[in-house]
Amino acid sequence: MRADIKIKVCMGPSGIATGGADVIEAFKNEINSIGKKAIIEERCSLHQVGCLGFCAKDVLVEVVVDGKKTIYEYVKPGMVSRIVKEHILEGNPVTEWIAGEEYYNFHKKQIKVVLSNCGEIDPEDINAYLAVGGYEAARMALTLMSPEEIVEVVKSSNLRGRGGAGFPTGLKWDLSLKIKSDVKYVICNGDEGDPGAFMDRSVMEGDPHSVIEGMIICAKAIGSHQGYIYVRAEYPLAVKRLQIAINQCYEAGLLGENILGTGFDFDLKIYQGAGAFVCGEATALMRSIEGKRGMPTPKLWRSAEKGLWEKPTVLNNVETFANIPRIILKGADWYSSLGTERSGGTKVFALTGKMKNAGLIEVPLGITLREIIYDIGGGIENGRAFKAVQTGGPSGGCIPAELLDIEVDYESLALVGSIMGSGGMVVLDETDCMVDIAKFFLEFTQAESCGKCIPCRVGTKRMLEILNRITVGNAKEGDIELLEELGQDIKVTSLCGLGLTAPNPVLSTIRYFRNEYEAHIKDKKCPAAVCKDLITFSILEEFCNGCGACKRACPADAIIGKRKKIHKIDPEPCIKCGTCFDVCKFNAIMKM
Amino acid sequence: MVTLTIDGKKVTVRKLSTVLDAARKLNIPIPTLCHHPELSPYGGCRLCIIEIKDLARPVTACTTFAREGMEVITTSPYLEKLRKTTLELLLSDHPNDCMVCERAGDCTLQELAYFYDIRENRFVGEKRPFIKKDENPFVERAMEKCILCGQCVRVCDEIQGVGAIDFAYRGLKTKICPPFEKDLDCEFCGQCVAVCPTGALTGKMWAQKGRQQDVRTVDTVCPYCGCGCNISLHVRRNEVIRVSSKEDTINEGWLCAKGRFGYEFIHNSDRLTKPLIRISPKEGFEFSSQSPSFNPPPGKGGNGGVRSSPLTPHNSRFKEVSWDEAFDYIAKRLKEIKDSYGPDSIGGLSSARCTNEENFLFQKFIRAVIGTNNVDHCARY
The missing domain is CATH 1.20.1440.230 (NADH-ubiquinone oxidoreductase 51kDa subunit, iron-sulphur binding domain)
Structure with a gap:
């Protein structure tokens, strides 16, 4: 029987956390019991929000019957039998569970370049990557283009370093190309460490081959024969998938000696970082690969002149490398047209915080923060007021509501006291101090x-x-x-x-x-009522009906009062944990 | 060669010189704590920040190459303010116990605090604690005084090639320690002690022996091996309390454990300071001198470290004589032996603690005067 049914279950961290594994199990049992043949896949394995989008609605399940896609949201194992029965057997999708307008709005303003393969192809299968045009760009670069031509394309694409600093990538390659040396290195910086950032991780886990292809092209452009991918050891899946991808490339003749018969050699190794945030800094990263303490060293020389082991080195971010194959294939003009005049292309952001639709997004540079937060992110959850958005992780700044209409690019973010950074975006609401x-x-x-x-x-x-x-x-x-x-x-x-x-x-x-x-x-007051030492909890008598929920929940036995009588909080034992505030259904707890 | 302007003065330096090198050439003072001319540039203390025309942000002089036509400003109210802030921060994590510190008067940090007139500190907060360990007899580590300039780490790695210490931990907890924070167990060359700009690393044996200002330095040559390192003895009240070496010497200021810490023999009670002639207990011996036989006072052995005792087979007795008497006696006996048994019956052993010149003369004497090649010395001829 032809398997014309595909069921893709999101197994990203939030997919797993919300019970993705059980959902898969339920589908397997259900399908077996009805005797149909279907392909059941773990689709968005780890944050490939590019496809099934957004973690806020997990577990997301895509059911494809005869090529017709249907996406279900908030799937629980108990819902599986009805989906199988009505949708797969009878051909009537379960309409009330189908992802709504929000799901589509989430994707409307996004342009997928780096994330185009994430979630669409199996990251552990090189053939899947080859089937979507993978390694075509590398073949072009190796056989048809001179190093100067490659550098020229990258230069005119206006691609700037996606690690945060925004140094023009083409310029960096050009500097390295012009330096004569038998030994040069290409390093991919996968030491993503900002709290709340998971852009590079998604690319390494969802589309590792695009990173490797970008590195091969870079190696050809600058004349390097050895590359390193520096990945933090806290990303075991990224390490695993990259290693699988590298092994497949060696087998397929895409790495090693005489790549694709062109006579060009390039070796690639993974180096696992031990989890120091500072190793994301270029010089510290190189010292770490050298086996030294990951500590930044003064830049007497540019890395392009003397980098790793004092040899010319090009170090780019994961996302930067992942952009390269697409630029080579589709051309510099196409890429630069996506962004602004000074920064070409798209940027991946990890959208987190107090937003309805948290997740991973890719947008063209020049989009406004308002579009990202309200159109894609769906605005603030629970109807609260937006307060600020923190961009660029611990190196960035907080941008207030009145500046939401600025364009997102390197310069304008710097102008308002923040940075682009690697792409973390944490949205804060009025309850954040x-x-x-x-x-x-x-x-x-x-x-x-x-x-x-x-x-x-x-x-x-x-x-x-x-x-x-x-x-x-x-x-x-x-x-x-x-x-x-x-x-x-x-x-x-x-x-x-x-x-x-x-x-x-x-x-x-x-x-x-x-x-x-x-x-x-x-005033010794915390306006957002967050700083424990500056707030007190009290019970509003007019709202308290003496249900006792707060009293039962209080871990410090600080609430006194008889059942059906107004309760009181004793400030002495109160540890200000806020549990009473959370459990009270009648808004009778006041925090100020 | 490149020519640049520093504070309005033109200077020409070799290519790949740093701005700091150029400023030092002009004798323009730029404060530094982590810089050492023989070690790799570090750029950690941030005190040597300078302004370069057309650069948006101040940069550190020690990590910036001098370029043709560069215009450098080394001091301005803004730069001095930044330096002062950095020093204040540093002192906010320092015990500031200069009154009892071994390095008082010889401490770069203290000197800078003085010149920047830091009496009060805007920043007060947590300081790094340090639990003292180290059983070794040489290096005293008071790491709460450490300013993490990294000179000790670099000298150990780059000059000594040992790598016994490195940085550990992150943030304010950062410290310099041996692997796994164990006791220091290295070759104790003391190079780290020599480069430490503060009182974090000092010699255990020179604790409370006298501070810099009441010490006289005497330059001499190390008496140990044939390298002939130049050393400076720090003398207080006619007692050597410390040994160091200057940078403009043949050994560029570097020393080993023996040269740096092995000076105790100078004032050792076992050391011979006058010629003695040993009298065999069996035969006795006649001297031209009239003085009676001499027993060394207790503790003055001079017998290869074995204390003389009437009960041992080494029951020798010593007679203190003048140099003339000693030489006469030596000449007489050597002559007798040579005449009776031939020159090859004599051999000479020289001391590594003699200077090269002395050792040269000694082998010359044995070869030319005695007439034998039986001559040796622990560092070999």
């Missing part, structure tokens, strides 16, 4: 500082201590100014990108939300 957010990011950078230079090692710690003072109500007048001054000095004197950008979350929140800082210091 900006001082607390700044503290969270600074805690991260402080803990991840390599300790080499004084401003970063000690300076960020002192800033963090001031922020701590503010959030517990011990701050004094002048602390905001001290924070600003110290932050500005750190931004000038630090050695590497980590220190130079570490004060950004603090400085940008002071810039746009100074009143919140002042409220903490002068």
Whole structure:
């Protein structure tokens, strides 16, 4: 019997977390019991939101019957039998479970370049990649193009480094190409470490061959015969899939000696990082590959001149490399037309936070933040008010509502005190305290500082201590100014990108939300009611009906009151955990 | 060669010189804590920041190559403010116990704090704790004073080739330690001690022996091996309390464990300071001198480290004599032996603690005067 039924179940982290494995199991049992033949796949294995989109609606299941796609959202194992019975056997899709308008809106403004294969093809099968035109670009580059021509195409595509700094990729390759050396290296930076970022991870896990192909093209362009992919060991699936892809390439003659019979040699190895955030910095990453402590070294030379083992090196981000094959195939004009004048192409963002549709998106550069957050992200969940969006991870800043209409590109984000970064985007709503957010990011950078230079090692710690003072109500007048001054000095004197950008979350929140800082210091109040030391919980008598839910839930036995009588919170034992606030169905708990 | 302008003064330096090199050539002071001319550029202390025309942001002089036509400013109110902030940060994580610190008066950090007039600190906060360990007799590590300039790590790796220490941990917890934070167990050359700009690394044996200002330095040559390293003895009240070496010497300021820490013999109670003649207990011996036989005072052995005792077979007795008497006696006996048994019956052993010149003269004496090639020395002729 012809297998004309395909069932694709999302098995990304959120797919798994919401029970994807059980859903697959249920489908298998159900299909077996009715005796039909079907292909059941784990489709979006780990965050390939490119396809089934968005994690917020997991488990997403795509059912294809005779080529007709139907997508179900929020699938639970219990729903499977009805889907199989009505849809597969009787041909009537279960309409009430089909993904609604939101699902399609999520994809409307996106343009998939880097993510075009993610979720569409099996990342562990080179043939799947070859079937969608994979390694065609590498073949073109190796057989038809000179290094200069490749560099020229990349240059005119306006592609800029997707790791965050936005250095023009073509220029970087050009510098390296012009340096004469027998040994040159190509390195792919897969050490994605920003909290809330999973762009590179998705590409490495969902389409590893595109990264390898990009690296082969780069190797040809600069004349390198050895490449490294630096992946953090916390991404075991990415490491596994990349290794499978590399092995397949060696078997297929796409890596190793005499690639595709062209006489060009290129070897590729994976190097696993031990999880230091700072190893995402180019020089620290290279020291790490050399076996030294991952610590940034002064840039007396450009990496293009003396990088890894003092040899000319091109280091690009995963997403940058994944763009290359598409640029070579479709042309520089096509790519540059997607973006703005100064930054070509699309950018992948990891959209997280207080938004309805969290997930991984790819949008053309120049799109506004409003479009991303409201059109794609579907706005703020629970009807709350938008407060700020944090871009660029711990190196970036918070952008307030009044600046939502700025275009997303390297320059305009820098202008408002943030950065593009690698593509993390955390949306904050009115229940987020900006001082607390700044503290969270600074805690991260402080803990991840390599300790080499004084401003970063000690300076960020002192800033963090001031922020701590503010959030517990011990701050004094002048602390905001001290924070600003110290932050500005750190931004000038630090050695590497980590220190130079570490004060950004603090400085940008002071810039746009100074009143919140002042409220903490002068009024000893946290306007968003987040900072525990500055808030108190109390019960509003007019709303309390004495149900006792809060009393039962309180872990500190701080709530007193008889059943059906108004309850009270004893401030002494209260640990301000907020459990009562969450469990009360009558909005009788007040937090301020 | 490239020519650049620093603070309005023109200077020509070799290609691949750093701006810091060029400024030092002009004698323009730029504060540094992590820089060492013999070690690789580090760029960690951020004190040598300078402004270069047409560059948006200050850069560090130690990690910037001098380029033709570059216009550099090494000092301005803004730069000094940045330096002061960095120093304040550094001092906020420092014990600031200069009053009892071994390096007071000889400490780069202390000097900078003085010049930048840092009396109060805007930044107060957590400091790194350090639990003292180390059983070794040479290197004292007070790592709470460490400013993480990394000079010790680099000297150990780049000059000594040992790599006994490196950075560990991240953030404010960053520290320099041996692998797995074990006790220091290296060859104890003390190069790290020599380059440490603060009191974090000092010699255990020179603790509380005297600080820099009441010490006289005497330049001499190391008495150990044939390398002939130049050393400086730090002398206080006629006692050698420390040994160091200067950078502009044949050994570029580097020393080994023996040269740096092995100076105790100078004031050792076992050391011979006058000629003694050993008298065989059986035969006794006649001296031209009238003085009676001499027993060394207790503790003054001079017997290969074996204390003389009436009960041992080495029951020798020593007689203190003048140099003239000693030489006469040596000449007389050598002559007698040579006449009776021939020159090859004599052999000479010289000391590695003699200078090269002395050792040369000694072998010359044995070969030319005695007439034998039986001459040797622990570092070999």
